[in-house]
Amino acid sequence: MAVLLKINHDGPVTSLGFVTGSSLLLAGVGSYLRVFDYKKSELLSSFSIFSRNKIHGISIHDNVVVLYGGRNLSVLALDQLTSGDSQRDLTSFQKSCDDLIIDIQFSSNYQTDNLIYILTAHNIVIGVSIFLSDSIDLKIQFTKSCSEKSLLYSGSIKVTQDSAIVCAGTVLSGILLWDLNSGKILHNLVGHEGSIFGVKFNQKGDKLVSCSDDRSIKLWDFTTGENLATGWGHTARIWYLSFFNNDTQVLSASEDLTMKIWNINIEPGSDSNSNKFSLNYTQNVESHIGKHIWSCDIQQDQLLSVTGGNDGKICLHDISTKFAKNSKSKQFSYSLNQLSLNYEIFNKNDVIKNFVNFNDKGLLLTTSLGNLFLIKDNFQKFELIKKESNLNNQFSIINHQFQNNHIVILTSTTADQLILKFDNDLNIIEKKLLNILTDVNDYPYFKITNTFKFSNDNNDDNDNEKEKEKEILNILFESPNPNNPLIVRTLNLKDLSYSNDPENMWFLPKPQTEKRFIITCIEYSIQKKWLFIGSRFTNLVIYDLSKNPHQMQAWKKISKGDSISNLNIVKCFNDTLLLRIFIKDGIYFLAKITENLNYNNEINEINKIINGFNNLNIDNEKSLFQIEILLENKIAKGGFLEGAFERKSDLKFDTLISKDHENIKSNDLILYGFKSNYFYLYNETKNYEIWNNMCGGSHRSWKLFIDSDDTQIKGKFMYTKSNSIIISSFGYEDKLKFKEPVLLEGTHGREIRDLSISKKSYKFSNSNSKEILYKHLVSVSEDNSLKLGRFFSNGSIKNIWFERIHVSGLQKVKFINEEFICSSAAREEFFIWRVQDLEIVDKPLIYCYDKLKPFSSNPDLRVMDFDTILIFDNKNLVGFIFATVYSDSSIRVFYYDLKLKQFNLIISDFYKTCCVMNSKFIINDKLNKIYLCISSTDGHLVIYDVENTSKEEGELEVKKLSKMVMRKELHQNSIKSMVVENKSCEYGSGNEYYIITGGDDNGLILSRFSIDVKTGEENIEIETLIRDGASSTITSISLSGKRKDDLKIRLIVTSVDQIVRLYEIDQEKNEMVLIDKEYTTVADTGCSSICEFEDKEYCVIGGTGMSVWKINNDE
Amino acid sequence: MGKGSKDKRDLYYRKAKEEGWRARSAFKLLQLDEQFNLFEGVRNVVDLCAAPGSWSQVLSQKLNCIDSSSSSKIVAVDLQPMSPIPGVECIQADITHPKTLERILGIFNGQLADFICSDGAPDVTGLHDIDEYIQAQLILSALQLTTCILKPGGTFVAKIFRGRDIDLLYSQLGNLFEKVICAKPRSSRSTSLESFIVCINYKPQKDWKPKLTLNQSTEEFFKDANLGRAKLSESLENNLPFEERVVAPFIACGDLSSYDSDATYSIEEGKQTTSLDPVQMPTAPPYKKALEMKRKGILLRQ
């Protein structure tokens, strides 16, 4: 039996095919076929189709499914793929051609002739008949070609009544259309530049669309061969093109990660021959990450499309409702013109200033000239509420309260207030005029620039408190004068009057900041009576209103960026509160806030303002509140981040070999904001855009209303645009075509450079399910992202966070203990991350704890690798020693102080001038020795003695490396991977180490490094040298933690030849031998990691995609 | 990153500019020559996929073509146009097209070539199977020309990417040459999969006469060559598992003391700080217009 067993695979989705007349969807993910019920968003089963090639195309005719990829094809019966637990390994069915297959189609008379047409990359069509009996037999009937056997990049076969037309996209800009029967070339369509990447007929057969390396889409007339129109819009190559919606629209999918919908516009001419055509894209859908949407298909009857990316994600799109030309039906507007005409008050200088949304029942608008309009009856009717004649003030600052009472409070800059109370049908039932300054004597010149309300609208669970609070509403008034405090008054909602009890009238001093303090958002915890305020220039202030006098603590400039756009209490329990903080410029935090019980009240004013979140470990001691950042991330797209909410989605644990239907829900984080000229909702957990609206950009008044629904996201986005208010709704489709758009989550969209798995296992438990074990898995990619996910014990991997803090391509990532991760990248980036899996939060959280400052002003070095020693003081972890190695041959050793968050450089030196690839400490406690072992592009292994350079108290001088104790040429070229393992004492002195290296020269070498106890002399010996350890560069080596027969050390070796090899070291013989090898469809195979769940070992391999293997250690 | 930064990161790029090579690739051929002494007694050469032309420059220099009395012949072929090089005849054509091979044969007019090289690389799509296929087709086309025109005992050098089926190619080439070596010049980054096959001492297949006809695919050309390539069977049986795979010996070439292409070098103090212009500007890509439109913001949806 094999030692290595594949159990899961994530990677580029290279083909997709809907099965007409059913809810089945077939997807080619690597060489595996995954079968989905897309309506239920459920994976039905997975099959292994080809032994090496990926599935690049799917053709289906009734019960016959043809899959192809590379030179391989496989003909299967659909029943075979849908009937329960049938055989999963179907590789014995694979057949092959002598050339790359570009397209396969069924003949129009398939029922009688059983013929399929295979177009190959040399523009040759092979006609093959299929005999389906007990076995599936294929037989070549004919081979046809036209006079040009040039190489094709793309092509398609258009089956006609009695034959077929071949559309051949050549390498050099031409499209050849030839008749299959006669072999005659009908047209050579010229006009594109570069290789042709796609060409396809419409259903009717009178037009074609094509695309090429020039990134344009061209529409052609088949009869004349004329280029009718050219569409521009994609910024990279286009990999999919098809007509849909009765040939009236075109869908494209591209390397640039967008799927676009194009309208074919026809401007009628004098006769049909002189019609003018144009191609414009009307919709843009972004639902993948990294690079490339490789595959796509359209369910023509349902107007549904599905895309598959290099990121391994499969995403469904409704291309009817969302994109129908009359999408205005889901969007309507009222212009001021229309609103005011009936009342004869129309003034073209009047503009809508602000508005309030009544729980999705209607709107109240204010205008710059002080008019008030009410839109009600489900947005169908409107009326003017005349302004009070005895007041000239314009009310434009609005506050509202609408749980049980529909109350709107309008405030003018001169502190006048108009309070309106509505019934459920939005009829005014009470009206009141007040001035809030009449009983505030100290501030006669208090100009009001903004008001904020706070009451019970948050997630606090304390019910009694909530009931009581509902009867009152706190209103905060802000003035531009920095010396004026913030005034908070309490409005009694029963009689619409302010309490003038001094107990209920608060004057909160503003923090003294250099730049004017302007509030941008507030949040309040009723339970704790804590008021949070966010401002311009990213200041965060907390007022503790439970104390008398009120206490204040401020953090100045908590992040880069212009302002805090939103504050959001997630949870509040016992003594802790979880707060989400959104920075408008696209950063968000999750912070844990606790009261500092040791806070010294006497402390002076200065300490009430702390500079940023930089030094929380120290600042927390002296501040009123203690803040711990649990999560920090940056949004994927630029633009403005305005806030977020959560929604539940199913968590599935399917793998290649097992299906898990347990109904477990998990929360997805949905972000919203603006990018250039549109507003978006983005699923941050699954990385796709849910909805967008071309509102014109963020400079307007707007409100987002989300209907409370656990899973489906629906709501309204309302905004002002010039003189109109526009209400646009989403998610209210009558019948959902599918349950959930993301069928497969996938992973990074670019090559995975390194990955690491936590030692510790965590338990995932849900109220109604059994406990499932998982580990934290962190992976880094060339696309600058660091991903934290859960790796479940059945082999499935679920994404949690894609961290986007790095700005350059990553090199390495490692867990250095259960809580800390380090990552290194180009541009001298070396980051320490903290991962916490707290009971109070539903998922693990990750925060960039610290960053090593680059040494050069224009950092252009890559931090190639690092190793770590943990430093304890009385069993408490106090710091780390890092050895980082760089692309310019530098080697640096640091001591990092965890509490002070400080890197102290201990050693700084160079190896030579070549790039250092690996860094590893060898620690021998018995002999009290610390060595640093490095390998480099010159093929040498070098060992330094660093024991006498370890940290001493008060020592500041930066040292050089002591001289090398060892330098040995092992490989001809670069050493790509290196691991070190202590040889067991049972088989030697205990002072011996195996060093296993893999190189660019295909070589795998076992060396033994030993230290003589008596003389202290070091020695290195090559024990096994395997010249062709792989047939290409060896990119990673991972050590198993187990010992086979208590003797043998196992290791997994990956190479870009896509073979995963298992080697074994016999410690008695000091010998390394190959035990097993298996092919993996993960290309660019570059990293691996081994972990253990309940005594069983698993290996995760990363490259362009990820695969999971079980190591059968009994074999 | 600016131009200066590339100078610093890539020493070979900088050196190429200083020494007047059109591309840093020149050093790869020079380092291969250092190791294998490729040009001894060589007069007639075909340089496939040659643009912008640094290999042709090296060849022109080494075969002493600057001297107009030289009897050497160098033919360079590429999809892209190339500016002239003394003693080199440039053809702009697709090497995977049989017509191109015919044109080259025409120029040699019955004479045989001593050395054929191809530094061809397709525009990668990112889809490995396709990229590997196109790369294999480039090599196959070069090999097609080789079997038609290389003199017995001649040398063939071609760029390869050591992907998953490289062992298959090694085994096929083994049928045509005495020695097949996988060589990696130090000027080729170790982070890239690129290396070069150096095939020494051409021995034509005994019972097979290569015959180039216009309307023929590479597969058809090699059909009876008995190189161990996959064949089309009547019932499309999968013959892949029986294909032979061998690993060619690997040789790193270029002196260890020569520059490391993965390392970051700092530009020496006092040395020129203004960066040099690239010797040969890259030619216009097909998507030039799309780039321009993107820059002008015309690609946004209405």
Ligand SMILES: C[S@@+](CC[C@H](N)C(=O)[O-])C[C@H]1O[C@@H](n2cnc3c(N)ncnc32)[C@H](O)[C@@H]1O
């Ligand atoms: C790496 S460059 C060659 C550099 C060249 N050896 C030098 O030293 O300047 C690869 C070249 O292959 C060419 N190429 C790719 N496919 C080709 C084809 N089918 N026919 C001809 N040239 C091709 C490209 O146009 C490109 O110029």
